[in-house]
Amino acid sequence: MTSVSNLTRAALSIGSTVNGATTTYTFTFIAQSPLTDGDRMYIKVPDSITAPVSPTCAGISKLASSLTCNTLNKELFITLSFSSGSTLDAGEEFSFSITNFINPTSTKPTSALTFQAQDSTGSLINDSPSSLSVSVTTDTAASVATASVSNENKDASQSTALYLNITTVHQIPLNGAIIITYPVEVAPFDSSVTAITCSLNIASSPTCTHNSATRTITISNIVTTTPLVAGSQVEITLNEMKNPSTASSTNSFRIITYEVSSGVFYAIDSVTSGLTIASNCNYPCKTCSGTNSSDCLSCLNDATGTTLLLQTSTTSGVSTTTCVSSCDTDYVNINNVCQPCLEN
Helix, strand or coil: CCCCEECCEEEEEECCCECCCEEEEEEEEECCCCEECCCEEEEECCCCCECCCCCCEEEEECECCCEEEEEECCEEEEECCECCCCEECCCCEEEEEEEEEECCCCCCCCCCCEEEEECCCCCEEEECCHHHCCCCCCCECEECCEEEEEECCCCCCCEEEEEEEEECCCCECCCCEEEEECCCCCEECCCCCCECCEEECCECCCEEEEECCCCEEEEECCCCCCCECCCCEEEEEEEEEECCCCCCCCCCCEEEEEEEECCEEEEEEEECCCCCCCCCCCCCEEEECCCCCCCEEEECECCCCCECEEEEEEECCEEEEEEECCCCCCEEEECCEEEECCCC
């Protein structure tokens, strides 16, 4: 080796862009110096990427299909063997893949990887300039291990506490956050509020901020001393929420955990489906028949707190009982039930 020059290309593509996924990384390089069989590529990954303990390395372009590679902590050494002849001319592109990397656990871009072309003794052939900075960025949160939601009471359109539980797959770092997106059928009982009364089993003084435009509740101040370890059960209570107005299942709540860095939120784990609630009956029924959610057996109050009255009507021989603010003509209120007037 007579001089040290720089690599002119370094590129990386990842097989899966899901946080924490075990996947294959494919590397592509162009060296300014000729390379020969037995030379090697040196790769060092940042702490947020887990290097494979037992990697399988395969040549893709200009290289033999099977390559020898070894890992030492965060460093990988890939011994080059060329598919046509024993040398590769300067300026030629070559690529190879390495299995069993584990992606970073959040969508925050990693710091740059380090690349070098070395000879068989480890002496430097080509270095990687800062202009060839290569990092890994995932774009999909991992799925939480478990998730559930329930409402404390099931009276339609009435105030209730909501209980949301998740089991994390990855740790939530210091100053992390959780964002809940509630479905259109649900809202804080006072939809204009900017803060929600909430509690968490993992935090003594969480802050829950409400944004009505995005239907989100951002929970912060939850990890202040040590990171929350992977596999933790997170139990969230949101108070003074409003139940859906019908007995039909809502759309799903969404819950995403985040790493927060310099005010930017990077997703970690998420659940985006299967979290639904429903009321016992359609408003304004408090209780209803088992076959018809609008056939009332008892009534809720209206929005002003006025007691609604039960009234039964018959159409085409089918009787249905609804809740009304006042009895129809020819009916009289007896103990909050509209009874037909008796003929003289």
